[in-house]
Amino acid sequence: MNDKKTIQGLSATRGNSFGIGFFRLLLKFGGINRACEFVWFIALFYALFDRKARRSTIPYLRHRFPKAGIFRLWCYAYRLMVSQGQSLLEAAAVNIGAEYSISSENNTELRDLILKSKHGIILLISHFGPWQASMSTVLNYGRNVTILVQRDQNVNVDKMMAIKNSGLTINTVFTDDLTGGILDAMSAIERGDIVCIMGDRCREKDALLIDFLGEPARFPFAAFYLAAKCACPIVPMFVFREKHHDTLLFHFGKALYPECHTQGHYRRESLRPYVAAYVAELEQSSCRFPFQCYIFEDIWGTQ
Numbered sequence: 001m002n003d004k005k006t007i008q009g010l011s012a013t014r015g016n017s018f019g020i021g022f023f024r025l026l027l028k029f030g031g032i033n034r035a036c037e038f039v040w041f042i043a044l045f046y047a048l049f050d051r052k053a054r055r056s057t058i059p060y061l062r063h064r065f066p067k068a069g070i071f072r073l074w075c076y077a078y079r080l081m082v083s084q085g086q087s088l089l090e091a092a093a094v095n096i097g098a099e100y101s102i103s104s105e106n107n108t109e110l111r112d113l114i115l116k117s118k119h120g121i122i123l124l125i126s127h128f129g130p131w132q133a134s135m136s137t138v139l140n141y142g143r144n145v146t147i148l149v150q151r152d153q154n155v156n157v158d159k160m161m162a163i164k165n166s167g168l169t170i171n172t173v174f175t176d177d178l179t180g181g182i183l184d185a186m187s188a189i190e191r192g193d194i195v196c197i198m199g200d201r202c203r204e205k206d207a208l209l210i211d212f213l214g215e216p217a218r219f220p221f222a223a224f225y226l227a228a229k230c231a232c233p234i235v236p237m238f239v240f241r242e243k244h245h246d247t248l249l250f251h252f253g254k255a256l257y258p259e260c261h262t263q264g265h266y267r268r269e270s271l272r273p274y275v276a277a278y279v280a281e282l283e284q285s286s287c288r289f290p291f292q293c294y295i296f297e298d299i300w301g302t303q
Contacts, residue, residue, distance in 0.1 A: 023035055023038075023089060023092070024092060024096075026038060027089065027092055027093055027096060027098075028096065031098075032089065032090065032093040032098055032245045032246050033244055033245050033246065035089050035093075036086040036089055036090070036245045039082050039085040039086050039089065040082055042085065043078060043081040043082040043085055044078065046081055047074065047077060047078035047081055053077075053081060054074070054077050056296040056297065057076075057077040057080050057081070057296060058073065058077070059295070059297070059298035059299070059300060059301065060080075060213075060293065060295040060296070061073055061076050061077060061080070063212075063213035063214060063215060063300065064213055064286060064287075064290050064293070065290075066214070076290075076291070079291045080291050080294070082291075083241075083291045083292055083294075084294050086130075086241075086245060087129065087130045087131070087132060087133070087241075087292075087294075088132065089245070090130040090132070090133040090241070090245055091130065091132035091133045091135075093133070093245075093246075094133045094136055098246065099246070100133070100137075100246055100247065100248050101246060101247040101248070102137060102247075102248045102249075102250065103247075103248075103249050103250070104249070104250040104251075104252070105249065105250065105251045105252065106251065106252045106253070106254075107250060107252050109235070109252070109254065109255050110123075110141075110235050110252050110255070111141070113233055113235070113255060114141050114142065114143060114194075117232075117233075118192060119189065119190075119192060119230075119231070119232050120188060120189030120190065120191065120192050120193050120194065120195055120230065120232050121143075121189075121194050121195070121232055121233055121234075121235065122189070122194075122195050122196075122197055122223055122226065122227050122232060122233070122234040122235070123138065123194050123195065123196045123197075123234075123235055123237050124197060124198075124199040124223055124234055124235065124236045124237065124253075124278060125196050125197070125198055125199065125237050125238075125239075126198065126199055126200040126236075126237075126238060126282060126285075126293075127198065127200055127201060127293075127294040127295070128200070128238050128239065128240075128282075128285060128286075128289075128292055128293055128294065129238065129239045129240045129241050129289065129292040130239055130241050130245075130248060131239050133239075133248065134237075134239040134248055134250065135147065135170070135196070137248065137250070138194060138196065139170070141194060143192065143193060143194045144170075144171070144188075144191065144192070144193045144194070145170045145171070145193060145194050145195075145196065146170070146171040146172075146173060146184070146185065146188035146193045146194070146195045146196070147170060147171070147172050147173065147195075147196040148173045148174075148175055148181045148184075148185055148195070148196065148197045148198070149172060149173070149174065149175065149198070150174070150175050150176065150198075150201075151174045151175075151176050171184075171188065171193070173185060173188075180222065182222065182226060185197070185226055186226065186229070186230060189226070189230045189232050190230070197222075197223040197226075198220075199219070199220065199223055199236065199278050199282075200219070200282060200295065201220070201297075202218045202219055202220045202299065206268065207219060207220060207221070208220075208221050208268060208271070208272055208275050210272070210275055210276050210279045211276075211279070212279050212282065212283055212299070212300075213283060213286070215300050216300070217279075217299040217300045218299045218300075219275055219278075219279055219299070221268060221271045221275050224256075224258040224260075224271045224274045224275055225258070225260060225267070225271060227256070227257070227258045227274075228258040228259055228260040228271070233255040233256065233257055234255070234256045234257075234258065234274070235252055235253065235254075235255045235256070236252070236253030236256075236277075236278050236281045236282075237250065237251070237252055237253070238250075238251045238253075238281065238282075238285045239251075240285070240288070240289050240292060241289075241292060251285065253277070253278065253281040254277070256274045256277055256278070258271055258274040
């Protein structure tokens with residue numbers, strides 16, 4: 001289920017140790033909101049001169065804003081770059097102990113599952129909003145946590161920085177091994193962990209095509225197959241930045257209980273309704289907060 005092709009976000013090749021050190025000082029002495037304001041100036045350079053960065057935003061923006069012209073798309077690309085840069089700063093702020101105001105939507109079902117179930121639960125997360133900053137908050141549910149994540153290509157940027165100084169142990173499983181981390185995830189579910197898996201970035205050669213923003217797009221189904229295999233629920237989770245950079249809004253989708261056939265094509269197609277339910281949540285979230293959806297590859301294009 002793991003493709004050797006590496007898909008990189010904008011943070012994979014952008015950001016050096018000097019720049020990141022500067023922002024750490026700004027966070028320490030100016031606070032998260034002031035530091036995030038400064039991102040507008042840094043991101044302007046990339047919006048003006050980094051053609052590759054701009055082009056990576058276009059597939060998503062054209063589908064989200066189909067009537068936008070060239071200039072408006074440039075403005076939207078700029079805003080999207082700013083938002084992603086701010087999400088990295090928000091994670092860094094958690095890393096140094098900043099306090100956040102947290103609110104939740106539809107979290108009752110998840111809490112009931114955690115209290116009543118002895119088995120593990122898959123939390124389906126997305127490259128959306130301040131998702132890195134949210135990872136330490138998952139520890140508050142009173143379960144051990146295992147996170148499946150792509151290894152950082154940029155040694156200066158650590159997407160898991162928000163949990164490094166939490167004082168708690170989180171098991172990090174990288175998806176670039178031979179099994180894509182699936183065997184480790186199965187072991188974690190058997191232990192009763194909350195297992196966090198990305199649902200919006202496809203590395204499988206055999207993806208499912210699901211309608212997203214008006215056109216079929218490729219989405220992975222490994223998390224749903226894993227849930228079916230282990231007979232555990234899977235709960236979509238999105239994290240939003242509503243107004244200020246020191247607030248987090250958690251939104252939880254309805255728990256899904258995937259079932260699938262055991263053979264090839266039928267296995268994939270039997271998982272389609274569950275993947276589609278997640279994609280519907282992703283689309284609603286992107287309509288609600290369009291500049292917090294970090295899809296930087298053409299998931300609609302043919303491979």
